[in-house]
Amino acid sequence: xxxxxxxxxxxxxxxxxxxxxxxxxxxxxxxxxxxxxxxxxxxxxxxxxxxxxxxxxxxxxxxxxxxxxxxxxxxxxxxxxxxxxxxxxxxxxxxxxxxxxxxxxxxxxxxxxxxxxxxxxxxxxxxxxxxxxxxxxxxxxxxxxxxxxxxxxxxxxxxxxxxxxxxxxxxxxxxxxxxxxxxxxxxxxxxxxxxxxxxxxxxxxxxxxxxxxxxxxxxxxxxxxxxxxxxxxxxxxxxxxxxxxxxxxxxxxxxxxxxxxxxxxxxxxxxxxxxxxxxxxxxxxxxxxxxxxxxxxxxxxxxxxxxxxxxxxxxxxxxxxxxxxxxxxxxxxxxxxxxxxxxxxxxxxxxxxxxxxxxxxxxxxxxxxxxxxxxxxxxxxxxxxxxxxxxxxxxxxxxxxxxxxxxxxxxxxxxxxxxxxxxxxxxxxxxxxxxxxxxxxxxxxxxxxxxxxxxxxxxxxxxxxxxxxxxxxxxxxxxxxxxxxxxxxxxxxxxxxxxxxxxx
Amino acid sequence: xxxxxxxxxxxxxxxxxxxxxxxxxxxxxxxxxxxxxxxxxxxxxxxxxxxxxxxxxxxxxxxxxxxxxxxxxxxxxxxxxxxxxxxxxxxxxxxxxxxxxxxxxxxxxxxxxxxxxxxxxxxxxxxxxxxxxxxxxxxxxxxxxxxxxxxxxxxxxxxxxxxxxxxxxxxxxxxxxxxxxxxxxxxxxxxxxxxxxxxxxxxxxxxxxxxxxxxxxxxxxxxxxxxxxxxxxxxxxxxxxxxxxxxxxxxxxxxxxxxx
Ligand SMILES: [Cu+2]
Numbered sequence: 067x068x069x070x071x072x073x074x075x076x077x078x079x080x081x082x083x084x085x086x087x088x089x090x091x092x093x094x095x096x097x098x099x100x101x102x103x104x105x106x107x108x109x110x111x112x113x114x115x116x117x118x119x120x121x122x123x124x125x126x127x128x129x130x131x132x133x134x135x136x137x138x139x140x141x142x143x144x145x146x147x148x149x150x151x152x153x154x155x156x157x158x159x160x161x162x163x164x165x166x167x168x169x170x171x172x173x174x175x176x177x178x179x180x181x182x183x184x185x186x187x188x189x190x191x192x193x194x195x196x197x198x199x200x201x202x203x204x205x206x207x208x209x210x211x212x213x214x215x216x217x218x219x220x221x222x223x224x225x226x227x228x229x230x231x232x233x234x235x236x237x238x239x240x241x242x243x244x245x246x247x248x249x250x251x252x253x254x255x256x257x258x259x260x261x262x263x264x265x266x267x268x269x270x271x272x273x274x275x276x277x278x279x280x281x282x283x284x285x286x287x288x289x290x291x292x293x294x295x296x297x298x299x300x301x302x303x304x305x306x307x308x309x310x311x312x313x314x315x316x317x318x319x320x321x322x323x324x325x326x327x328x329x330x331x332x333x334x335x336x337x338x339x340x341x342x343x344x345x346x347x348x349x350x351x352x353x354x355x356x357x358x359x360x361x362x363x364x365x366x367x368x369x370x371x372x373x374x375x376x377x378x379x380x381x382x383x384x385x386x387x388x389x390x391x392x393x394x395x396x397x398x399x400x401x402x403x404x405x406x407x408x409x410x411x412x413x414x415x416x417x418x419x420x421x422x423x424x425x426x427x428x429x430x431x432x433x434x435x436x437x438x439x440x441x442x443x444x445x446x447x448x449x450x451x452x453x454x455x456x457x458x459x460x461x462x463x464x465x466x467x468x469x470x471x472x473x474x475x476x477x478x479x480x481x482x483x484x485x486x487x488x489x490x491x492x493x494x495x496x497x498x499x500x501x502x503x504x505x506x507x508x509x510x511x512x513x514x515x516x517x518x519x520x521x522x523x524x525x526x527x528x529x530x531x532x533x534x535x536x537x538x539x540x541x542x543x544x545x546x547x548x549x550x551x552x553x554x555x556x557x558x559x560x561x562x563x564x565x566x567x568x569x570x
Numbered sequence: 571x572x573x574x575x576x577x578x579x580x581x582x583x584x585x586x587x588x589x590x591x592x593x594x595x596x597x598x599x600x601x602x603x604x605x606x607x608x609x610x611x612x613x614x615x616x617x618x619x620x621x622x623x624x625x626x627x628x629x630x631x632x633x634x635x636x637x638x639x640x641x642x643x644x645x646x647x648x649x650x651x652x653x654x655x656x657x658x659x660x661x662x663x664x665x666x667x668x669x670x671x672x673x674x675x676x677x678x679x680x681x682x683x684x685x686x687x688x689x690x691x692x693x694x695x696x697x698x699x700x701x702x703x704x705x706x707x708x709x710x711x712x713x714x715x716x717x718x719x720x721x722x723x724x725x726x727x728x729x730x731x732x733x734x735x736x737x738x739x740x741x742x743x744x745x746x747x748x749x750x751x752x753x754x755x756x757x758x759x760x761x762x763x764x765x766x767x768x769x770x771x772x773x774x775x776x777x778x779x780x781x782x783x784x785x786x787x788x789x790x791x792x793x794x795x796x797x798x799x800x801x802x803x804x805x806x807x808x809x810x811x812x813x814x815x816x817x818x819x820x821x822x823x824x825x826x827x828x829x830x
Contacts, residue, residue: 115733123736175750205739206739207720210641210721221641225764261736263735264733265735266723266725266735266761267735268723268735268736269736270737272737272745273743276743
């Protein structure tokens with residue numbers, strides 16, 4: 067292969083030591099200094115077990131497979147893509163070098179053989195095709211791990227481990243932008259054929275070989291899985307627009323009034339600033355909708371969470387998480403039945419300039435106003451002031467309502483409050499006309515998240531939209547007519563002038 | 571030479587450390603005088619020596635966890651009362667089943683053994699593996715079959731062999747696999763059913779056995795020589811003994827593990 071000819075493992079070693087060893091370890095054993103902070107942990111290259119392959123289950127990857135993982139990284143994990151950071155030459159050199167960590171690559175009997183995948187058959191997006199796909203999703207047992215609705219909450223999900231015994235989540239099939247091997251139907255189909263070696267996700271190729279399923283049927287399943295995620299990965303829009311509704315405020319999470327409201331997505335990341343830091347958050351983002359009436363606001367926060375914590379079925383997973391992720395403390399914590407939590411944060415008053423309090427729960431001198439909800443008391447939320455990550459003082463007469471639904475791996479919580487505030491010194495009064503900073507914090511108790519271990523967002527904005535006054539609709543028309551009229555006038559005048567000049 | 575057992579000691583030493591590696595914990599007896607070099611052989615002579623023994627344990631083993639099969643009605647229906655895992659399967663008088671016993675050293679270095687053409691069968695039935703522990707030769711077929719009308723994935727976690735992870739959602743599905751290198755043990759597991767574990771001892775020779783319900787085992791057809799015999803148990807670890815075979819005789823190697 068031409069690829070091999072250009073590979074140089076001593077140059078590869080240099081690249082490796084500089085860019086990869088921090089995670090993958092000097093000897094490729096997946097034990098670099100950063101390794102104990104992440105789930106999934108960096109790959110141990112000594113076993114030559116690779117997830118993303120074009121080869122049959124249990125086989126070695128091809129160089130092209132490895133190069134793809136190095137170029138693109140593995141979305142949804144700490145493994146970054148290197149296409150834009152390293153030259154072609156460097157990436158090939160490091161590829162050759164990581165192969166030297168395992169004797170399997172030297173073994174000539176282990177020639178990787180690319181599977182015959184075929185092409186996606188036509189007609190895959192119609193309702194009938196998706197129905198067929200869904201049928202096989204149920205009948206061949208995907209739901210056991212990935213759950214009825216595909217959010218990674220199946221009955222076997224809490225017990226899953228990778229080959230090394232580390233905890234592993236069944237992928238949330240609604241977030242294809244986090245699939246390790248790529249988001250497309252073809253990527254999904256390839257993963258179903260090859261499995262993700264080293265993880266519980268098996269290969270389904272035998273079903274085709276033994277005629278339990280046709281290739282088309284497995285493609286239909288891949289298409290169904292693809293249909294669970296949005297057409298495009300969500301993009302962040304900074305300002306949540308809360309329209310004014312004339313009817314009653316939708317307090318229930320599944321009130322049909324929510325269907326008409328625009329939804330906003332915000333990514334969450336681990337809290338890695340304060341001790342104890344947290345690099346392995348379970349909640350990856352929130353979907354937010356908001357509306358207001360003349361006197362109240364309702365904010366619906368939706369997020370995927372595989373467990374309605376506390377749930378003792380997840381204690382094993384929780385123990386594995388605590389054992390895998392190194393804590394900033396020297397002592398390892400004992401698993402406990404922690405609840406899920408959601409925190410919505412605002413400044414205490416609407417800032418007039420660009421100045422905002424510290425996003426990570428304020429500070430002792432600059433508190434932030436928060437709504438805190440926990441799954442331990444689902445239909446209640448506490449309002450209070452946070453003065454830094456460790457200090458929260460609840461406010462008497464907080465006046466925040468909450469209603470929650472847990473449904474197949476998803477929480478939907480509606481927070482409600484009066485727009486006016488009884489205590490303007492500490493409780494933000496909501497007003498239209500100005501963008502109100504807002505931030506979100508999520509904790510999955512079954513993933514060991516409590517205290518400072520959480521997923522955080524940065525500041526975004528909430529805007530209470532005024533109904534567009536009637537004259538606003540008219541004035542543009544008027545303005546247009548006016549401009550048009552003026553234009554006509556100018557043209558006419560000009561023409562007059564020309565003709566006048568000509569006449570002269 | 572009367573072929574007395576020069577040493578069967580491993581069993582006398584109680585294990586203190588739980589270990590699943592292939593490092594024996596028990597000290598072996600003083601080495602036997604070197605036996606005359608055995609001729610290399612391609613097939614174990616039917617009339618070679620035999621090592622038999624009984625395996626038991628002392629102390630009280632923790633109760634095997636009961637399996638909650640409520641998610642799998644079809645499996646649950648196969649049992650009159652809830653089944654348990656098979657971590658420690660004990661017979662009468664603390665006899666220990668499911669111990670993989672094999673000759674770990676002493677065979678002529680240049681000996682090559684042909685893998686039998688018959689397959690070893692691993693059946694997934696009632697959401698448990700049958701057998702729970704098996705021995706197999708390098709290159710010999712392992713036929714994995716599903717007798718349950720539901721999804722099992724069977725995953726092999728190995729170091730010296732390539733692992734695999736294939737799914738069998740239908741009853742009647744089979745998959746043949748072979749292992750290319752000796753390895754004690756290759757772990758087999760189902761991730762749909764976290765309680766399903768099986769272990770395969772992969773050997774380059776046919777001198778291995780798995781202890782039965784009464785704790786007994788027998789390894790036949792050994793050429794004359796001095797052998798290290800290792801006994802592996804999934805929970806209690808490993809023990810070794812040294813046995814010298816001089817002719818077509820039968821020697822005894824008993825092992826006693828300490829429950830922990
Ligand atoms: Cu199973």
